[in-house]
Amino acid sequence: MHDLLEFISNHPKGVSAGEIERHLQLSRTTLNRRLTEAVQAKVIVVSGKGPATRYHSSDPLSALRTYFAKPHTERELAPYQEARLGPAPALSDETIQKFAQLPEYRLGKREMGKFLIDFSCASSILEGGTYSLLDTQALIEYGEKSTGKPIADAFLVLNHKEAFEYLHDNMALGSIYKVHDLLTNDHDMPALQDAPHFLPKEQRGVLREYSEVDINLSAYPSSTGTSIWPIQPWPTPSWIA
Numbered sequence: 001m002h003d004l005l006e007f008i009s010n011h012p013k014g015v016s017a018g019e020i021e022r023h024l025q026l027s028r029t030t031l032n033r034r035l036t037e038a039v040q041a042k043v044i045v046v047s048g049k050g051p052a053t054r055y056h057s058s059d060p061l062s063a064l065r066t067y068f069a070k071p072h073t074e075r076e077l078a079p080y081q082e083a084r085l086g087p088a089p090a091l092s093d094e095t096i097q098k099f100a101q102l103p104e105y106r107l108g109k110r111e112m113g114k115f116l117i118d119f120s121c122a123s124s125i126l127e128g129g130t131y132s133l134l135d136t137q138a139l140i141e142y143g144e145k146s147t148g149k150p151i152a153d154a155f156l157v158l159n160h161k162e163a164f165e166y167l168h169d170n171m172a173l174g175s176i177y178k179v180h181d182l183l184t185n186d187h188d189m190p191a192l193q194d195a196p197h198f199l200p201k202e203q204r205g206v207l208r209e210y211s212e213v214d215i216n217l218s219a220y221p222s223s224t225g226t227s228i229w230p231i232q233p234w235p236t237p238s239w240i241a
Contacts, residue, residue, distance in 0.1 A: 012063045152195035
C-alpha cells in the first residue's frame with residue numbers, strides 16, 4: 001500500500017490507473033483491488049469517470065509530506081526562479097484557492113528536530129559549507145564538531161538553525177532583519193571574522209550600505225543547472241536596498 005500512496009502523493013493533480021499500473025508494474029486485477037481498498041480506507045479519492053478517472057491523495061499536504069520524507073540528497077534540485085518571489089508565485093487561481101483551504105499545521109517537536117537538521121545542512125551547503133547530514137545531526141543533537149572541518153562551517157550550520165527557530169515563532173516581514181542578523185552572526189569570535197559567511201555587528205540586521213556581495217563556494221545551481229562556484233563579486237542589483 002505504501003508504494004501506491006507514495007506514487008499518488010507525488011501527483012497532486014491526480015494520476016490515472018494506467019500510469020500507476022506502468023509505474024508499479026502490477027496486473028490490472030491487483031491494481032484494481034488495491035485501489036478499491038485505498039478508496040474504502042479513505043486514503044485516496046477518485047475524480048472523473050471512464051478514461052478521465054484520476055486518483056488523488058485525500059491528504060492535501062501529501063505532496064509536501066512525501067517531499068520532506070526524502071533525504072535532501074534525493075530531492076529534486078530547485079533552481080532559482082525569480083517568478084517564485086511574487087505574492088502568488090506562478091500559481092493558478094485553482095491552486096491558490098486550495099492553499100487558502102489548507103488546515104493550519106504546526107511542526108511537532110520530533111518533526112521540528114528532523115526538519116532543523118535537514119534545513120540547516122542543506123542551507124549551509126548552498127552557502128558553501130562542508131558539513132554532511134550526519135555531521136549536522138551530530139552537531140545539533142550532541143554538540144559534536146566535525147573533526148578536520150572549519151569551525152566557521154559549524155557556526156554556519158548553527159546560525160541557520162537559530163535563524164529558522166526564530167522565524168518559526170516570529171513570522172512577520174519585519175523579522176527579516178533579525179533573521180539576517182542571526183544568519184551572519186560572527187559571535188564576536190576572532191576565528192570567524194575572516195570567514196565569508198559572517199558580518200561585523202554594524203552590518204548585520206540592517207539595510208545594506210556597501211556595494212559588493214560575495215557569492216562564493218556556493219552549491220546553488222544556476223539557471224543552466226551548473227554550480228555558480230567560483231565567481232567574482234558583482235555589484236548589488238539596483239532593486240536590493
